[in-house]
Amino acid sequence: MGKPLSISRDLNLNLEDLIGQCIAILGIRGSGKSNTAGVIFEELLQNNYPLSIVDIEGEYFGLKEKYEVLVVGTGEGVEIEIDAHCAAEIAQVSMEQNVPVVLDLSGFLSEERTELLKAYLSALWNLAGTFRKPYMIGIEEAHEFIPQGVKNELKEMIARIALRGRKRGLGGIVVSQRSAKVDKDVLSQAGMLFLHRVVHEVDMRVYSELLPWRKTEVKEIINSLDTGDCIYVNGDNILPIYVRERSTFHAGFTPSLEVVQSPELRSVSASIIDTIEKAREGKGAKSATEKLEERIEQLERMLDSKDERISELEEVARTLGYIKLEIPALVREGHPAESLPEKTQRVAQSLPIVIAEDAVDITDSITIPSIPVPEPVSMANRQEDDSDEAVDRDLPPAVAQHMERLVARFGRAGTLHRRVLAFLIEHAPGSYSAHQIAAWTRCPQELIEDDPPYEFLHAGLILRERRTSGTLYRSALRAYVNREFKVFQPDIGERGLHRVTGLLRDRLAVIV
Numbered sequence: 115m116g117k118p119l120s121i122s123r124d125l126n127l128n129l130e131d132l133i134g135q136c137i138a139i140l141g142i143r144g145s146g147k148s149n150t151a152g153v154i155f156e157e158l159l160q161n162n163y164p165l166s167i168v169d170i171e172g173e174y175f176g177l178k179e180k181y182e183v184l185v186v187g188t189g190e191g192v193e194i195e196i197d198a199h200c201a202a203e204i205a206q207v208s209m210e211q212n213v214p215v216v217l218d219l220s221g222f223l224s225e226e227r228t229e230l231l232k233a234y235l236s237a238l239w240n241l242a243g244t245f246r247k248p249y250m251i252g253i254e255e256a257h258e259f260i261p262q263g264v265k266n267e268l269k270e271m272i273a274r275i276a277l278r279g280r281k282r283g284l285g286g287i288v289v290s291q292r293s294a295k296v297d298k299d300v301l302s303q304a305g306m307l308f309l310h311r312v313v314h315e316v317d318m319r320v321y322s323e324l325l326p327w328r329k330t331e332v333k334e335i336i337n338s339l340d341t342g343d344c345i346y347v348n349g350d351n352i353l354p355i356y357v358r359e360r361s362t363f364h365a366g367f368t369p370s371l372e373v374v375q376s377p378e379l380r381s382v383s384a385s386i387i388d389t390i391e392k393a394r395e396g397k398g399a400k401s402a403t404e405k406l407e408e409r410i411e412q413l414e415r416m417l418d419s420k421d422e423r424i425s426e427l428e429e430v431a432r433t434l435g436y437i438k439l440e441i442p443a444l445v446r447e448g449h450p451a452e453s454l455p456e457k458t459q460r461v462a463q464s465l466p467i468v469i470a471e472d473a474v475d476i477t478d479s480i481t482i483p484s485i486p487v488p489e490p491v492s493m494a495n496r497q498e499d500d501s502d503e504a505v506d507r508d509l510p511p512a513v514a515q516h517m518e519r520l521v522a523r524f525g526r527a528g529t530l531h532r533r534v535l536a537f538l539i540e541h542a543p544g545s546y547s548a549h550q551i552a553a554w555t556r557c558p559q560e561l562i563e564d565d566p567p568y569e570f571l572h573a574g575l576i577l578r579e580r581r582t583s584g585t586l587y588r589s590a591l592r593a594y595v596n597r598e599f600k601v602f603q604p605d606i607g608e609r610g611l612h613r614v615t616g617l618l619r620d621r622l623a624v625i626v
Contacts, residue, residue, distance in 0.1 A: 119157040121150075124355040125346055129161050133248045134280035136303045140293040140317075141310025146342040148173065150308050151252060151289045152360040158250055159183070164212040165250040166205075166238065168231065170258065172220035176363030184208070184386065187218030194390060198229040205237035207390050209245055231259065232268050239275065242282035251275065252287040257295035260288075265568060269297065274580070276300045293320040307347035308357070311339040325352070423558075509610060513602050517614065520598070521621050524570070530557055531567035532625045534587070538576060540623045542589035545579060551587065591619060 116128030137154070141147035152174070158165050159181040167174050175191050177183045186194045186204055196204055208215045217234060219227045235251070242249060253259060253272065260269045276286050277299070288304065290296050294316035301320070309325070312318055321336055322329045324347065335345070335354075346355045524535065533555045538546065541554075552559035566587075570576040574597065577590045595615045603611060 117161055119154075119161075120358065121153055121157060122346075122355040122357050124353065129157075129163065131306075131348075132158070132163075132250070132285060134283055135285045135306055136276045136279075136300075137285070137287045137306045137308070138293075138296075138301055138304035139287065139289045139308045139310070140291075140296075140312070140320075141308075141344065142291050142312050142314075142317075144341060145310035145312075145339070146344065146357060147289060147291065147308075147310045148254070149342065149360055149364065150310070150344065150357045151254070151287060152177070152362070152364060153357055154287060155252060156180075156360055156362060159214055162212065163248060163250060164208065164214065165252065166208060166215045166217060166234075167252040168217050168219065168254060168259075170219045170227070170255050172218050173254070173364070174216045175218070177214075177216065179362040181214065181362075183214045183216055184390075185216045185218055187216075188221040192218050192221075194387065196230070197226065198233045201230050201233035202237035204390060205234050206241060207386065209238065209241040209249060211386065211389070213386055228268055232271060235268075235271050235275065239271070239279075239282070239284070242279070242284045246283055248283045248285070250285045250287060252289065254289045256288040256290045256300075257292045260297040260300050262295055262297050265566075273297065273300050276303045293317045305348065307345075309336070309345040309347065310343070311336055313337075509613065510602065510605060513599065513606060513610070513614065516599070516602075517618060517621075520618070521625070524575075524622060525625050527567070527569055528565075530561055530565065531570060533557055534562065534567050535570050535576065535589075536623050536625055538587055538589040539591055539619055542591065542619075545586040545588040547584050547586055591615060591622070 116130040119127045119129060119132075121127055132154075139147055139151050139154075155165065155167060155174070155177060159177065169175075172191060175183075175185050178185065184194070184204075185192050186196045188195050188197070194204075204215060207213055217231070219230065222230065238249070238251065256272075260272050272286075275284050276288070279286065288296065288300060292314070293301070293312065294314065301324075307324060309321055312321065318333055318336065319329075322332045325332050325345065327335070339345075339354075342356050342359070344355060344357060346353055525532070527535070534551055534557070537551055537555050546554075548559050548562040551557070552562055566578070567576055571578055573594065574590055575594045577588050579586045579588070592615050595611055595618060599606075599611060599614055606614075
C-alpha cells in the first residue's frame with residue numbers, strides 16, 4: 115500500500131504515483147495554479163522526497179515555515195548566494211544528501227538565469243544517472259524556459275528530463291499560466307495534468323486537445339471553474355477536484371489591504387551549509403577582471419583557429435589554381451550542357467571556382483578529348499533497357515511541378531544548411547555527428563552545432579537522434595517523399611514514389 119497524499123478530498127493519490135512522473139499544472143493567475151504546485155511540493159517534503167524548485171518570482175521560500183528547505187540564488191531571502199560556477203555543487207549536495215532546494219532566480223538577469231539553470235539541471239541529470247533514485251524538479255512559469263516554436267540548449271535539456279528522465283528517477287512539475295506557449299512535446303509527455311481555469315482562446319484550444327470532450331463542452335466546463343478547482347487528468351481517469359489550500363506561507367499571494375505577517379522560517383542545518391561552502395570554495399562569482407581575462411583567452415583561441423583555417427583555404431586555392439580542366443567535345447562543339455550525362459552535370463556544377471593570387475593561366479592547358487556521340491536508341495529498346503526513364507515520362511505533370519516547387523524552396527535555405535542536407539542525402543542511410551559532417555563538408559563544426567538545419571528538421575527531411583555518444587543526423591528523404599507525395603500515390607503507385615525519391619535525391623544532392 116503506497117503512502118497517500120493529501121492533495122484533495124476528491125482525489126486518491128499515492129506517493130509512488132509521482133515517481134518519475136511528468137506533471138503539468140496549467141491555469142491563469144488567480145486560478146489556484148501556484149497553490150496546487152505548492153500543495154504537491156508540501157506533500158513531497160512531508161514524505162522526505164528530494165526535490166528542487168525553479169522559482170523565478172521568489173514565491174516558495176514560505177515552504178521553510180514547516181520544512182528544512184535550502185534557498186539559494188541571489189538577493190534578499192536566500193541563504194547562500196550562487197551563480198552558474200557553483201551550481202553543480204549545490205545540485206550534488208541536494209542529490210546526495212536529500213536536501214530540498216529552492217533555486218530563487220528572481221534576482222538574476224535573463225542571460226545569467228539561463229546559464230545558472232543549464233549548469234544546475236545538467237548536473238542533476240548526470241547525478242541521477244549515477245544515483246538512480248526518485249527526484250522531482252519543479253519549474254514555475256515554464257513557458258519562459260520551454261517556449262513553443264523556439265529551439266535552445268536549455269529547452270532541449272528540460273525536454274530531455276520530461277521525455278527520458280523517468281529511467282533515471284527524475285520527475286518534473288511544469289507550472290505555467292500560458293499553456294499555448296509551453297512546448298507541445300513536453301506537454302504531450304505529461305502523464306498527470308491539473309487543468310485550472312483559462313480565458314485565452316488559444317489556451318482553451320490546448321485544453322481541447324488534452325481533454326476527450328467536444329470543444330463547446332471543454333469551454334463550458336473550464337469557464338465554470340472557481341479558484342482552487344481544476345480538472346485532474348491521469349490517463350483515462352478524468353475528474354473535477356478542489357485542491358486544498360497550502361499549509362505553508364504563500365509568498366505569491368495577491369496583495370490586499372489586510373496586514374500579512376511573514377512567518378518564522380526554519381533554517382537548514384549548519385552542517386549542510388558548511389558542506390556547500392567547502393564544495394564551492396574557489397568556484398564563486400568571478401571578478402570583472404577575471405571575466406575579461408577569460409574572454410580574452412577565448413578570443414585568442416578563436417583567432418588561432420581562424421588563422422589555421424585561413425592557411426588551409428589558401429593552400430586549397432593554390433592547388434586549385436593548377437588544376438587541368440578537361441572539357442568534353444560535346445560542349446566545345448556548341449552542344450548545350452544539358453546534353454551531357456546527368457552525373458557529369460552534377461559533378462561539373464559541384465566544382466568550386468577559386469582563383470589564387472599565384473594561379474597560372476589555365477586557358478592554354480585545357481585538354482579537349484574526343485568523345486564519341488552515342489548512337490540513338492529506339493523507343494522500344496529504351497523502354498526495355500531504362501525502365502526508370504519510362505517511369506519518369508509517365509509521371510503526371512502535377513508531380514513534376516510539385517517536385518520543382520520543393521527543390522526551389524529547399525534551394526532558398528542558407529548555404530550551410532544546404533551543404534549539410536546534400537551531404538546527408540548523398541551518404542544515406544548513414545548517421546553522422548556534427549564533427550563528421552564538418553570534416554566531410556569542410557564547414558566549421560561550431561556553426562553546425564550552433565545553427566542546425568531547423569527548416570529541414572521541421573520538414574522531416576532530416577532526422578536528429580540523441581544517443582549516448584552525442585547528437586547524430588541522417589537523411590529521411592524516403593519517408594519525406596512518402597508523406598509529401600501521398601496524395602499522388604493512387605495514380606503513380608509505389609514505383610512512382612520510388613522514382614520521385616530518386617529524382618529528388620539527385621537534385622538535392624547538388625544544391626550546395
